[in-house]
Amino acid sequence: MSGDTLLEVDDLRVTFPTRTGLVQAVRGVSFSLGRERLGIVGESGSGKSQTGRAIMGLTPPQAEVSAKKLAFDGIDLLSISPRERRALRGNRIAMILQDPKYSLDPVMTIGRQIVETLRTHEKVSKAEARERALAMLQAVQIRDPARVFDLYPHEVSGGMGQRAMIAMMLVTGPELMIADEPTSALDVTVQLDVLKILDKLVAERGMGLIFISHDLRLVSSFCDRVVVMYAGKVVEQIKASELRDAQHPYTRGLLNCMPRIGFERHPLPVLDRKPEWAA
Amino acid sequence: MTAFITVEGLEVVFDRFRALKGVSLEVREGESYGLVGESGSGKSTLLRAITGLAPVSAGTITVNGKTLGKTRDKAFYREVQMVFQDPYGSLHPRQTVDRLLQEPLAIHGIADGEKRIERALDEVGLGKGFRFRYAHQLSGGQRQRVAIARALILEPSILLLDEPTSALDASVQAEVLNLLEEVRRRRKLTFLMVSHDLAIITHMCERLMVMQNGEAVETLTASQLIGQRVSEDYTRNLLRASEGFVRA
Amino acid sequence: MSAETIQSRRAWLLSDRPASRLQARLGRAYVAWRRFSANRLALVGMLIIIALLVVAAFADVLAPYSPTVGDLKNARLLPPGAAHWFGTDDLGRDIYSRIVYGARWTLYVVILVAIIAAPIGLLVGTIAGYAGGWTDTILMRITDIFLAFPKLVLALAFVAALGPGIENAVLAIAITSWPPYARIARAETLTVRNSDYIKAVQLMGASPFRIVLRHIMPLCISSLIIRVTLDMAGIILTAAGLGFLGLGAQPPLPEWGAMIASGRRFILDQWWVAAAPGAAILIVSLGFNLLGDGLRDALDPRSGDQ
Known part of the structure; x- marks a missing residue:
C-alpha cells in the first residue's frame, strides 16, 4: 500500500496561549504517510484534531505551530506563503469535518458549493464544472444527483449531507484527505455506508487518508495503520491488523474498556491512567 | 414479578409529526430495560413522555400501579429520576455542585441535606473535594457523575437513562457504566435505558426493545441478541453495523 | 503584604x-x-462612577457655597474664577456647588429608575419567555405598546399627567424604560428554557415560579446589568431633558438638566452657566457607557464559563 511518502511530520508542536500560560495541545508528533489509510486515535484532549488542523493549516491564529519537518509531497508547509497554502488546501489536500451541518454553507445549494470549490481551484467552464459535480455526487452514491444538486444543506439528511461534503472535497481530486470524525454524527448504519464510499474512493484514486477518530475499533477496521495519541503525544504506532498485540497499556486499555456483544464483563475493565504516559 | 412500568399504545405528536406511533412495553421491578434505535426512532421521546417532558396524545403510562395523567406530582419525581445525554448541557452553568444537589432537597423539603449530599458525592466516586466546583471546573465524566448524584439524591426507585455515556470518551464510558451498575445493585433500582449502541444495551440490560421511526421493531432478551436469535432484518442490520467496518 | x-x-x-x-x-x-x-477604558468608566459616588456622598464638604441660596447683589453671572470655579448663575449661586449637589440628584434618578425598571423588565420578560403561549403574547404586546412611542414623548405624557417634579420624572422614566429589559430577559429565557439543566430542575418537581426565580433569572441578570449600565447615560439625558423642559426637577433643585435649561437664556454671553452642567452630564454618561462595555466583556455569559 504505502508507496512514496506523501506527507512527513516530524516533531509537530501546537501551542496555545491561555490566561495561565502556554498550553501545548500537540507535543512532538511524528509520522509519515504514503498512499495509505492512516488512523489517528485518541480521546478528547489528546491533540488528534489539532494535529489534523495543523497539517491542513487551519490552526487558530493565536496558536503557534512548529515542527522540525512538515512536508507535503516535498513542499515545506510551514515556510510557504499563506496564499500558496490556500492554493494547496482544497485542491491537493482536503478535509472532512464531523458535522456537515456546520461545514456546508447553509445559504448555497449543494451543487453550487461543489461547482464553486472546483472553479476556485481549476479553470473550467460552468457547464463542465456542473458536469463534474454531478458525476461526483453520483460517485458518492447519491441516487438522484440532479435533484440533490439543487437542494440546500438543511434539506438533506445527515448521511446525505456528509456524502455531499465528501463529494465537494473530492471533486478537485486531492492527493491527501484528512477526515476528522467524519461519521461520528451519523447513525451506525449510515456510518458504514459513508465509510464504504470513502474507502472505495480512496482506493480508486490512490489517495492518502488520515482518519481521525475517538473510536479505536472503527479506525482499526478501516485503516491500514493506527497512530494512538495520548495527551498530545504519540504513544504507539501499529498496523491495524496487529492491534490485538498492541504493547502500550493505553492502547490495550482503550480496546478493552468498550462493551462488546457476546463478551460479558462486569464490571468493565477501566483505564488506569499512568502519569508517565503523558511524560 | 409484576410490571413496574407499563406503557400502552403511547402516541406522541410534535406539531403534526408523530414521534411515537403506539408503542407498548412492560418493565418489571428491579429490571434493567433497554431501548435501542437510531436517531428519530422515538426512543428518547418515550423517556421524555414518561417524565412528562413530551406531550402524550394517546395511550397510557402506569408507574408502580399508578396511571399517570397530564401532570406529574412531586411524589412521582421522588420515584422516577432521569440522567440526560449531554453532561455539558444538563448542569446549570452558574451553580456549584453543592447548589445543584441542594435544589432537589429544597424542593422536596428534605431535612438531612448535608448528610445526603456527602453520601451522594461519595457514592458516585467524587468525594468532598468536588462539592463547591462549578460545572466548567469538571470533566465530562465528572459532570455525568454529578448528574447521577443529583438523580439519586431523592432516592428514586426508577432511573431513566438517556444515552448517559454517548458524549463521553470510551474509557470514561466504562467508568460511568460500572458506576451505574453498581448503584443499581446497591439501591435495587429499575433502569430504563436508551442508547444507539447495541453493545452498551446488551451489557447493561436484561431485556430490550429495538425501535425504528417511532415504532417498536421487536422485543428481545439480551441473550437472544447475543446469540443472534433475532427475527427482524433491521435488528440484524444494527448487529452487523456494531461489528465495525468490514471491507468488501 | x-x-x-x-x-x-x-x-x-x-x-x-x-x-x-x-x-x-x-x-x-x-x-x-x-x-x-x-480593559483600561472600563476602569476609567468605573473611576468616573466612583468619583460621582464620592462627590454625592461628600457634597456638604466639597461644596463651598449653598446650592440654592445665591448672592444676588454681588455675584450674578460671574465668569469662572478663583472664588467661583465654574462661575455663578443668574441668581448669584455658585455653579460648582450646584453641580456637586446635583450629583446627588443625578444618582437619585439613575438608581431609582434602575431599581424600578430593571426588576419589572426582568419579571415580565422571564415569565413571558418561560410560560410561552397566551401569557407570552399578552405580555409582549403590552411591551410593544410601550416600545412604540418615543421614550421622551411617553415620559412627557406621563409627567404631564402626574404633575411635574423629580419623583414623577423618575416614575415616568422608569415606566418608559422597562420594555427593552423585558425583551432582553425574554430572549435570554428562550435560549435557556429548553436546555437540559432547566429540564432537570423540572424533573425535580420544581414549580414554574421556582424555576423562573432561582434558575432562569440568575442567567438573565448579567445581560440585564450590562444593558442597564449602558442605559444609565440615556436615563440621565432623559431626566435632563425633562428638567430642561421644566417637567423634571423644579427650581431651586440643582438638577443638571434644569441647570442647562436656565442657562439657555444667556448661553451666548455667559456660556459657563450651561456648559458646566453639560460637561458634567457628558462625563457621567461616558463613565456609565465605558463601565457597561467593560461589564459586557466581564459578565457576558456567551463569552464562555470562565
Whole structure:
C-alpha cells in the first residue's frame, strides 16, 4: 500500500496561549504517510484534531505551530506563503469535518458549493464544472444527483449531507484527505455506508487518508495503520491488523474498556491512567 | 414479578409529526430495560413522555400501579429520576455542585441535606473535594457523575437513562457504566435505558426493545441478541453495523 | 503584604477545587474582575462612577457655597474664577456647588429608575419567555405598546399627567424604560428554557415560579446589568431633558438638566452657566457607557464559563 511518502511530520508542536500560560495541545508528533489509510486515535484532549488542523493549516491564529519537518509531497508547509497554502488546501489536500451541518454553507445549494470549490481551484467552464459535480455526487452514491444538486444543506439528511461534503472535497481530486470524525454524527448504519464510499474512493484514486477518530475499533477496521495519541503525544504506532498485540497499556486499555456483544464483563475493565504516559 | 412500568399504545405528536406511533412495553421491578434505535426512532421521546417532558396524545403510562395523567406530582419525581445525554448541557452553568444537589432537597423539603449530599458525592466516586466546583471546573465524566448524584439524591426507585455515556470518551464510558451498575445493585433500582449502541444495551440490560421511526421493531432478551436469535432484518442490520467496518 | 501572600491568595481564588461556598463565589468574582480590569477604558468608566459616588456622598464638604441660596447683589453671572470655579448663575449661586449637589440628584434618578425598571423588565420578560403561549403574547404586546412611542414623548405624557417634579420624572422614566429589559430577559429565557439543566430542575418537581426565580433569572441578570449600565447615560439625558423642559426637577433643585435649561437664556454671553452642567452630564454618561462595555466583556455569559 504505502508507496512514496506523501506527507512527513516530524516533531509537530501546537501551542496555545491561555490566561495561565502556554498550553501545548500537540507535543512532538511524528509520522509519515504514503498512499495509505492512516488512523489517528485518541480521546478528547489528546491533540488528534489539532494535529489534523495543523497539517491542513487551519490552526487558530493565536496558536503557534512548529515542527522540525512538515512536508507535503516535498513542499515545506510551514515556510510557504499563506496564499500558496490556500492554493494547496482544497485542491491537493482536503478535509472532512464531523458535522456537515456546520461545514456546508447553509445559504448555497449543494451543487453550487461543489461547482464553486472546483472553479476556485481549476479553470473550467460552468457547464463542465456542473458536469463534474454531478458525476461526483453520483460517485458518492447519491441516487438522484440532479435533484440533490439543487437542494440546500438543511434539506438533506445527515448521511446525505456528509456524502455531499465528501463529494465537494473530492471533486478537485486531492492527493491527501484528512477526515476528522467524519461519521461520528451519523447513525451506525449510515456510518458504514459513508465509510464504504470513502474507502472505495480512496482506493480508486490512490489517495492518502488520515482518519481521525475517538473510536479505536472503527479506525482499526478501516485503516491500514493506527497512530494512538495520548495527551498530545504519540504513544504507539501499529498496523491495524496487529492491534490485538498492541504493547502500550493505553492502547490495550482503550480496546478493552468498550462493551462488546457476546463478551460479558462486569464490571468493565477501566483505564488506569499512568502519569508517565503523558511524560 | 409484576410490571413496574407499563406503557400502552403511547402516541406522541410534535406539531403534526408523530414521534411515537403506539408503542407498548412492560418493565418489571428491579429490571434493567433497554431501548435501542437510531436517531428519530422515538426512543428518547418515550423517556421524555414518561417524565412528562413530551406531550402524550394517546395511550397510557402506569408507574408502580399508578396511571399517570397530564401532570406529574412531586411524589412521582421522588420515584422516577432521569440522567440526560449531554453532561455539558444538563448542569446549570452558574451553580456549584453543592447548589445543584441542594435544589432537589429544597424542593422536596428534605431535612438531612448535608448528610445526603456527602453520601451522594461519595457514592458516585467524587468525594468532598468536588462539592463547591462549578460545572466548567469538571470533566465530562465528572459532570455525568454529578448528574447521577443529583438523580439519586431523592432516592428514586426508577432511573431513566438517556444515552448517559454517548458524549463521553470510551474509557470514561466504562467508568460511568460500572458506576451505574453498581448503584443499581446497591439501591435495587429499575433502569430504563436508551442508547444507539447495541453493545452498551446488551451489557447493561436484561431485556430490550429495538425501535425504528417511532415504532417498536421487536422485543428481545439480551441473550437472544447475543446469540443472534433475532427475527427482524433491521435488528440484524444494527448487529452487523456494531461489528465495525468490514471491507468488501 | 508580601508578594508571597498575594501569590497564595490568588492561587486560593483561582483554585480549581474550592473548599467552601464562599471560596467558589469569590473565585468566580475574581475571574470576572480580572477580565474587567484588563480593559483600561472600563476602569476609567468605573473611576468616573466612583468619583460621582464620592462627590454625592461628600457634597456638604466639597461644596463651598449653598446650592440654592445665591448672592444676588454681588455675584450674578460671574465668569469662572478663583472664588467661583465654574462661575455663578443668574441668581448669584455658585455653579460648582450646584453641580456637586446635583450629583446627588443625578444618582437619585439613575438608581431609582434602575431599581424600578430593571426588576419589572426582568419579571415580565422571564415569565413571558418561560410560560410561552397566551401569557407570552399578552405580555409582549403590552411591551410593544410601550416600545412604540418615543421614550421622551411617553415620559412627557406621563409627567404631564402626574404633575411635574423629580419623583414623577423618575416614575415616568422608569415606566418608559422597562420594555427593552423585558425583551432582553425574554430572549435570554428562550435560549435557556429548553436546555437540559432547566429540564432537570423540572424533573425535580420544581414549580414554574421556582424555576423562573432561582434558575432562569440568575442567567438573565448579567445581560440585564450590562444593558442597564449602558442605559444609565440615556436615563440621565432623559431626566435632563425633562428638567430642561421644566417637567423634571423644579427650581431651586440643582438638577443638571434644569441647570442647562436656565442657562439657555444667556448661553451666548455667559456660556459657563450651561456648559458646566453639560460637561458634567457628558462625563457621567461616558463613565456609565465605558463601565457597561467593560461589564459586557466581564459578565457576558456567551463569552464562555470562565
